Amino acid sequence: MTDAANTSVLIVGAGGAGLSLSLLLEQHGVSSILVERRVDVSWLPRARNLNFRTLEVFRGLGLEKEVLAAGTHVSRTVRKDSLAASGHQDFPSIEDILRVTDHPEALSPEPMFWYCPQSVTEPLLGAAARERGCDIRYGLELVSFTQDSAGVTATVSDRATGAQTVLRADYLVAADGAHSHVREQLGVPVAGKGVLEEHYIFVYFRAPWADVVRGYESDAVLIDRPGVRGFFLITDPDRGMFLIQQDFEQEYTPEHCRELILDGIGVPDLPVEVVEIAHWRPAQQVAERFRVGRVFLAGDAAHTMPPKLGMGVNTAIAGVHNLAWKLAAVLHKQAGDALLDTYEVERHPIAALISRQSLVGPAATLITGGEDDALLPAEERVSMFSLIIGNRYRSRAVLSEPPAHPAPDGVELLNGPEDLTGVPGTRIPHGGLARNGESISPLDLFDGQFVLLTGPEGAPWTNAAPEAAAATGVRVAAYRLGPDADLRDPDGKWWAATGLPADGVLLARPDGIVAWRTDALPADPTSVLTATLTAILARDS
Structure with missing residues (x-):
């Protein structure tokens, strides 16, 4: 057995979640080792369609062009007597059946859905990770692990030689699939319908x-x-x-x-x-906990769902996008440990909802003939917009007034894209801003940092940002919107949609979620902004 190798985060499983997490952590300056029991990437055409929120994550990693070039417009479903037969019958497209909005260009800079299956995305993400210096190790299987107050000690085995290596990490993230060995060793129970009677x-x-x-x-x-x-x-x-x-x-x-x-x-x-x-046989189950000490569950290890809505890998990547910046903030000693608890608080309710909604879907109906419709009554089904982006986080990493009537299942759903107005807990709205004469989406401003946006009269806020960033140790990119400002809002619609006054401000987290906003300009913006960041980062815990 070889001596321990040290890293900040040990990732188990090189599927979409694990590879994306490795890249996201690298973007935040965090080292990781990813181990995968398979000897190479998957060639199976699973996880076929990526939604726009996943594409936005890849956009933030600088991989959007590669992913779009590697894929194509969302796949059709057609019926033929045989592949060699001439002609075919078209079924309604996935985009039509799972319609997100009638005006996709106002919701995201990305296509609503894009065909790029696992057999394409895994090699692409793996190559990008290696080019950026990420440590990806195939053919290694996790044998066991223990954790203590300072970190995690794991033993991995080379499947070809049987040689074992001890790895020491500050945290372990298990993205090791629906039959997660890590989840089993932690003793975390799962809830849901379990394995379905579909064969x-x-x-x-x-x-x-x-x-x-x-x-x-x-x-x-x-x-x-x-x-x-x-x-x-x-x-x-x-x-x-x-x-x-x-x-x-x-x-x-x-x-x-x-x-x-x-x-x-x-x-x-x-x-x-x-x-x-x-x-x-498909399964629908969600782990009751996503965090146990220094170990986190992600992807199918945290939430398994039938592929009927195509949400499996998309939900997995959304989850690690939420987790990565929080791990980085704690590892860089910018945040308190309680920030890591918000991963489960924010992601568990929506993952559980998506998992249950995935009990039915248009693709499966073509095979089952609708036999699975009884698994989820029609009146309980929600829109794809709600599942992908139309929901609101509530946690200590989002500063807002508590809801007047908390949602019974813990998921507060938005009515439609018109509700994406910069409300805390929601994804920052997309829109046509301009910088240096070129159009830009607010989603392009992040690069692993907090983003502060203020109106034409908000110069005190942008002046306060550097001092607040220095006091908390995080990066804050501050922009004023106006005719003579850092960013131009050509028709004024983007800022007007937020409902904030000209000296108001909103602050978004590195994952693009609005964390705080105010329409009041205080006497000391620096102190207010510093206190706000301190609260979001749980530095006071």
Whole structure:
């Protein structure tokens, strides 16, 4: 066994959550080691569609152009008699079924949905992480861990050689999947419907099928005719997956699966190699706790959901986006430990809601015929806007008046995009600002720092920001909006939408969430801003 290696954060699991967290921590100047039991990135075409909030996170990491270039417009769902058959029947698009808003350009600088499956995003994120100096180690499996008041000690094993290494970290983040070994060792129970009575078979295969999938590379193709029914998902010109709802009267041997695939493709002499047959049942469960001492649960380890709304990886990345800046603030000794508690306070309610809402969805209906509709009554379903961005955090990291009537499930939902007006606990509104003659979204101002925005008469606030930042140790980028100011609000609509006066101010956290606002200009803005940052960062705890 080799001696302990030290790092600030040990991340277990190199899926979308783990890789994104590694990059986010690097942006905040925090070292991490990421260990993954697989020997390489996944080539499976899962987690196919990214939503606009996930794309905004990648935008903040400087990866937006790469992700958009690697993907394409959101995948279609079509029905064909076979892949080789001419023509197809179009189903309503995901964008239409899961409509977020009629005016997407006013909500985000990103497309509402973008096709970029796990087989593409994982290599892209992994390459970016390595280029930026992140420590990513494949083929290492977590064996055990212990924690004490100063950190976490973990033992990992090389799956090829059996050699063990001890790693010492200040914190451990478990992004090790739905069957999380870390969650199990912590003894954290889960709540929800658990494993559902839905039975599917994923058949992964290799075949030179470029000619028959041309024009459908990003689509889900339903083959639906007597004798064969299932979805083809395309990884690349030589690999793919066939998703079948299990028929218990059939035995799914490799030869039978090969016959189904050939029947569905419609080219009888095509060489098809069945690589793996995986029996799978979706699950809906949420860990009762996201934090136990110095260990945090993220992604599927924290919240498992059926893929029916495509929210799994998107919710996972939203969670680590919330966690990363808080870990960084505590590790840089800018914040108190209580700030880390707000990760669970903020993310658990919305993750639980998303997990339950994912019990039903349009894609699954094509397979189940609506048999799963009873899992979530229609009157309890909420909009995709609410799930992605239309909700409000309430925690000590958000300074606002308590709600008059707290939401019964702990999730305060907004009515629509018009409610994104800079209210504390919500994502800062997107809008057409300008800097140095070029259009810019407020989302482009962060780069891992707090952002202060004030109106045309708010110069005392921008003057106060450097002193308040120095007093608390955090970075604060301060901007005044006005005709002769740092940022221009060409038509005045962005600032007007906040409802703040010309000398009002709002302060947003590094994750883009508005943490505080006031319409009163005090006699000593520096003291007020310093006290505000102190409270948000739990420095007084």
